[in-house]
Amino acid sequence: MKSIKHIVIISTLFASMLTHVAAQELLSPDGRQKLEVGLSQEGRPYYKLVFRNKEVIKPSFLGLELQDQESLLDNFSLDSISTGTFDETWNPVWGEQREIRNHYNELVLYLKQQSTPNRLLNIHFRLYNDGLGFRYEFPKQENLSYFIIKEEKTAFALTGDHKAFWLPGDYDTQEYNTTTSNLSEVRALMSEAVTPNASQTSFSPTGLQTPLLLKSKDNLYINIHEAGLIDYACMSLNLDDKNMILKSWLTPDAVGNKGYLQTPAVSPWRTIMVSDKAADILTSRLILNLNEPTAFEDVSWIKPIKYVGVWWEMISGKSSWSYTSMENLKLDEVDYSQVKPNRTHAANTRRVKEYIDFAAKHGFDAVLVEGWNIGWEDWFGKSKDYVFDFVTPYPDFDVRELQQYAAERGVKMMMHHETSSSVRNYERHLDTAYRFMVEHGYNSVKSGYVGDIIPRGEFHYGQWMVNHYLHAIRKAADYKIMVNAHEAVRPTGLSRTFPNLIGNESARGQEYESFGGNTPDHLTILPFTRLVGGPMDYTPGIFQTDIKAYNPNNNSRVNTTLVKQLALYVTLYSPLQMAADVPEVYNRFLDAFQFIKDVAIDWDETHVLDAEPGDYIAMARKAKGKDEWFIGAITDENARTLTLSFDFLPKGKKYVAIIYEDSKDADFETNPQHYHIYKQTVTSKTKLKQWLARSGGVAIHIKEQ
Structure with a gap:
């Protein structure tokens, strides 16, 4: 710096x-x-x-x-x-x-x-x-x-x-x-x-x-x-x-x-x-x-994160955030130890340990858990000032046991704070919530602002809320906590000044694939629009694209091929990247999952090989501090062939490229999980004619021979 x-x-x-x-x-x-x-x-x-x-x-x-x-x-x-x-x-x-x-x-x-x-x-x-x-x-x-x-x-x-x-x-x-x-x-x-x-x-x-x-x-x-x-x-x-x-x-x-x-x-x-x-x-x-240099003298605690989490199974409707099916609850009047659990609550100690084991086995940094804290039963769509206290777990979530279990396996736990857009309530609890994180070994938080803002009449993008988001980021820095804010104002480069702002949502993310679908061209446009202000926590890596496989009542479909999901780790830049699917699905596709394990999340160089907004993007990036490169290319609803030049590679050196490509019969609607993996020697003179299926892609890992 x-x-x-x-x-x-x-x-x-x-x-x-x-x-x-x-x-x-x-x-x-x-x-x-x-x-x-x-x-x-x-x-x-x-x-x-x-x-x-x-x-x-x-x-x-x-x-x-x-x-x-x-x-x-x-x-x-x-x-x-x-x-x-x-x-x-x-x-x-x-x-x-x-x-x-x-x-x-x-x-x-x-x-x-x-x-x-x-x-x-x-x-x-x-x-x-x-x-x-x-x-x-x-x-x-x-x-x-x-x-x-x-x-x-x-x-x-x-x-x-x-x-x-x-x-x-x-x-x-x-x-x-x-x-x-x-x-x-x-x-x-x-x-x-x-x-x-x-x-x-x-x-x-x-x-x-x-x-x-x-x-x-x-x-x-x-x-x-x-x-x-x-x-x-x-x-x-x-x-x-x-x-x-x-x-x-x-x-x-x-x-x-x-x-x-x-x-x-x-x-x-x-x-x-x-x-x-x-x-x-x-x-x-x-x-x-155009932003100011970093406001922090010590940035050693700020690290890019690759994580898994208890999230997609709730988004798809397989599991729930809430512990019970009760409604009309008041947080300060409920004894959760005396209520009947719904048996679909995902954030339980046994299930979270499975995610921790998976993260440890495959070298991931952290595990996000949503729905761990009391209050999820009765808030969505309601204007309630006091819903969450951000420190009290449900009876089936043992904070200390999971902290120790994760630490023994070299994995961090990632906190989740859904504010229910009751911003006054979040600010009342902010110091207590951050202290709780530090005491229990959490160094990053995903915050959410779903619903209309309280105080009533304020908007998510008004001056009052803009000041709140920055207050939360500054306060988090006092506790050496990194922040990934969802439903917050779209980024404007403040991550230069406050690099503990490691991610934002602030756009239509992967979750909408379970809510009816994103258009196939969506991901070819986001880098030209939303991402110019800062990275997005899009949550890529969904391999099971038919949502019915998780929830028979959900007819949605992820409108990409499996390989396009791999390519997103290169085309959608973020220092915070999630492998968003559930462990059981990844265990069925371990050869393709290898790319997610290998791909870097911090870079020395970035090269755009070809791009046209709304149609296609092809990018190459060099992993920070390594002679190792990754290519990602994606297309819209049209299949196409791109010519990828490897002239970004150092001259006179040979590399091996591991190529993850759509199979010839792949299609995001009919055959989204059909892919092919092969190796090829490449140099700076290599030009690869690469076919991409409809809403498909290619992901390439390049390393020294």
């Missing part, structure tokens, strides 16, 4: 009391990106972005509308401009590559409103080779101290009716299948794009979430998102589909306000990645680079 190269050059141009300011230009370090910024005749700040002489964002206005105060939209003059360059190389605690270069040119507009009270606003632009980041900065000043945001008015004026990979705008969930359409079709498709969820609040017939991926008719790939979301509401986008302008739309609080700030303060960075190659979106580190 030490900078290798660090150069800063600052120049300042003064332009006092100008109303119309001619556009100032800024080039990216490689000269491919060009930014223009200035003030209109009305003193409105604007920007324009160009890539290789192609307009990406037409002149677009910036500013904020305030509650009960004059807006910060117009009537500005330019006090000064500063420009500079920055170049460093830093090492992430974990990640897709060992080193990340943070190289940009920057420009800051220092603005002052011409009328009393002459408030100040800075707009800070950083232009990288892979895109643009900009944010609002509110300096400490006598005439602007506390203020309330009514709406942020950032605009992204597009050059046409782009192809979009979009999710419905929502204050509470991102758990939707991605819809692919032209922007002009969003309004007509919105009603079918909004599918049921435990908590959801759509806000507009043309509302869209970020990260939003666009593809222009002249083949530019554009991704719009944000970075460094701290003490601010999450940004969505509202589409003006007549003029093709995307406008920022912040998540409100319970009374409709969209942010409470006190100067000095800053907004998150608004980000625009752009390239004429799809692969460049996948390898961009723009979001991470």
Whole structure:
């Protein structure tokens, strides 16, 4: 994490009391990106972005509308401009590559409103080779101290009716299948794009979430998102589909306000990645680079985790989280030792020991157990402030016995905290819950926020909840605990600053394969959208794709082949990877399971071999500290043949590749478990023509001969 190269050059141009300011230009370090910024005749700040002489964002206005105060939209003059360059190389605690270069040119507009009270606003632009980041900065000043945001008015004026990979705008969930359409079709498709969820609040017939991926008719790939979301509401986008302008739309609080700030303060960075190659979106580190360096001096306790867990058998309906079938319970009035168990409760000592044995035998780091603590019988869909205490186990779950049993076998236990979205209750118990974890040998936690937020009226993505999620992460660091937050706000690169945030859900994960299915193209889009902000705990590795095998009443099917599930460990980056199926299934496919055992979860290098969002992805990664490589390639509902070049390998060396491929008769609907494994000698000159079945894939382990 030490900078290798660090150069800063600052120049300042003064332009006092100008109303119309001619556009100032800024080039990216490689000269491919060009930014223009200035003030209109009305003193409105604007920007324009160009890539290789192609307009990406037409002149677009910036500013904020305030509650009960004059807006910060117009009537500005330019006090000064500063420009500079920055170049460093830093090492992430974990990640897709060992080193990340943070190289940009920057420009800051220092603005002052011409009328009393002459408030100040800075707009800070950083232009990288892979895109643009900009944010609002509110300096400490006598005439602007506390203020309330009514709406942020950032605009992204597009050059046409782009192809979009979009999710419905929502204050509470991102758990939707991605819809692919032209922007002009969003309004007509919105009603079918909004599918049921435990908590959801759509806000507009043309509302869209970020990260939003666009593809222009002249083949530019554009991704719009944000970075460094701290003490601010999450940004969505509202589409003006007549003029093709995307406008920022912040998540409100319970009374409709969209942010409470006190100067000095800053907004998150608004980000625009752009390239004429799809692969460049996948390898961009723009979001991470716009976040601050790690806040921790000691990061030795933060480790990537490969785990198994008592989870899928409950998701599929084979087992239950709850200990009894009783309802209308009050936690502080129930003596669970006196109630009749339902005999489907999975989080029991005997069953968990089986998972621990399996983890120990196959070299996994940890075992997650959901449903271990009292309270699961009577909370889902109900607005109950006090459901869980996060420390009291059910009678059939012996915390200390399992702690000792796991420790003797070199396995850690992973905690689960379902908050039932009663955030006040979780914060009341947070220190006690984390102390309990430390006392019993847990160093990581999966937290959940299912249902509508309590306090009532708050949304999952509002400023109040954004602050809560970060509070939980910071508090966890005090106890040296790593956090995997589900149903939380989508990541914006904060894992650079707080690397104990080792995972998020914040998208439609594998569990939905048991709830009716994900579309086959879903997994070819997520790396271009959700994953640009940080890793996802997708929970791959489901080998039994017919859910009826677990639960005869569940007609769902996992819409992939078995081999595609293997490839996901490479194409869906995460330092937290689960082998999500049950041990009994893996024991039937131990030859294929070997890839999950072998695949790395921390990397020195990442290379995109080929990719097109919505169609296919092929990636190669080098395991951290080893001369060992892994390839994963996946496709959508269409079978296809990809040509995989091995030119990323060192020249002059021979390797053996273990190739896990779909059999010729494999198909995600008819023959999902048909696969073939073989070995082949490869070098940097090897080119492999590889067939992928419908919603299939290939997974390759490459090591020295």
